[in-house]
Amino acid sequence: MEEVEAKVAEVELAADGELAADGGGKPADVRKDKPKKEKAPKEKKEKKEKAPQGQGKASGGKKEVKKETQLGISAKKDENFSLWYSQVVTHGEMIEYYDVSGCYILRPWSYAMWEIIKDFFDTEIKKLGVKNAYFPLFVSEKALIKEKDHVEGFAPEVAWVTRSGNSELEEPIAVRPTSETVMYPIYAKWIRSHRDLPLKLNQWCNVVRWEFKDPTPFIRSREFLWQEGHTAFATKEEADEEVLAILDLYRRVYEDILAVPVIKGIKSEVEKFAGGLYTTTVEAYIPNTGRGIQGATSHCLGQNFAKMFEIYFENDNRERKMVWQNSWGLTTRTIGVMVMVHGDDKGLVLPPRIAPVQxxxxxxxxxxxxxxxxxxxxxxxxxxxxxxxxxxxxxxxxxxxxxxxxxxxxxxxxxxxxxxxxxxxxxxxxxxxxxxxxxxxxxxxxxxxxxxxxxxxxxxxxMLEKAREARDACIVKATNWDEFMAALNSKKMVLAPWCDEKEVEERVKERTKTDQHGAAKTLCMPFEQPELPEGSVCFSSGKPAKKWALWGRSY
Missing domain, CATH: 3.40.50.800 (Anticodon-binding domain)
Incomplete structure (x- = not known):
């Protein structure tokens, strides 16, 4: 108990900080390194320019002098991507900055995009028999720490409510970073017989993850919107089938609606969901930064949570069995990925299916x-x-x-x-x-x-074809370390033969980590695997290769 508690940073909801949200990373201890309060980036002032003589005539025949406004984007996407992105999402009326660092106001223009995504996905999951529900925002400390691997994975990001008014709470209450520990104690009450299965619930809600990485609207924020599905089955085969069905719906969100190409694959043991059996993912790529980005994940949780929360059912033979579980989620990060992939120096470029106004x-x-x-x-x-x-x-x-x-x-x-x-x-x-x-x-x-x-x-x-061509041009095959580093330093994703061992991936992270760019990691092992030549060895360890893995730096 003390070991787990030591891993959980107590953070009051009103604390300032540098950011967090949908992803991994090892943030600094909030008690030691209090981050500076985030400010909206300042923009450089542009000089006023007079319209050239003989140009800029209005339809009425009068000379039209171009006036300086704050309408345009001053930063160039290829020159200062971070400032460009900030200007696009603010000038494009997508977000407004807020006085709590890492939290943003979604303006109607961007929220309408989220509604389009929500309407599509909600319709499709209901075809699979999923029903919507809502569970509380708060998690008891007892429930949160019950599943050790899970809480260790989220501990640095958990925000705690420790006080009500001027009174200290007898027991701290966590704000949900995800809802497994909120929902599964209730699943244990609801599931008794095989007739109660499958149980397929989803909720549209917000979550809070109090990380301290650089805040980026949509991409990494302390509070974000998402859907989280939580399902329970009698057999692993049923769970496996749903994992892939949901993953393909995520692919459709990105490719069919956002015109963003993604790669479907499975996460490594290092990168999988904490406490889960395995994690599948759709991975996107931002050519301008040379970084991959996790688009959405569909997890098979196996029976680990069922064991911890005692979720059992009685089968036809009156035998007591544990359920098999899945969880899956898609966030407002989708919108940020779309902006990064398609935007240009004039601002947003929206695919028609996601555009609030076509x-x-x-x-x-x-x-x-x-x-x-x-x-x-x-x-x-x-x-x-x-x-x-x-x-x-x-x-x-x-x-x-x-x-x-x-x-x-x-x-x-x-x-x-x-x-x-x-x-x-x-x-x-x-x-x-x-x-x-x-x-x-x-x-x-x-x-x-x-x-x-x-x-x-x-x-x-x-737009999809253009984005796919740009993405494919940034995937390089490498069979040894020198080729791997050359591709990585050229802002590419690297497809390399790998031995699929935790220690080797951790070693790659150590060897590639820089102060400026961060470490490389496995993005996924693509489902579509190129043929692995006989006798292939791991690009890093020299051990026999088991599969191709897609590597890169990521958000």
Missing amino acids: VVIIHIPGKDIETNVLIEACKETAKQLKDAGLRVEEDYRDNYTPGFKFSDWELKGVPLRVEIGPKDLASKQVKVVRRDNGGKDFIATENIGASVAKILDDIQKS
């Missing part, structure tokens, strides 16, 4: 036409697009020029812009501009809903 319609005033005539044409176009099932915004703001509106919606990543001016009205057409590649075209207003839907489908497909 099409924005902007009228282009002219001196020989009444504005209200153009607006009526825009409204009619918007109606046709909405009738086709598309998410549409109409921008009739009269205090901004069309050019400003173009930049504003580009910053927010809207996939397609529709422009309607006097000539377009006369020709019964509209101008369309793609956000992903800047492509421009004119399409007829007749049957415009089907035409625009086709363009959006092409954007979705093109």
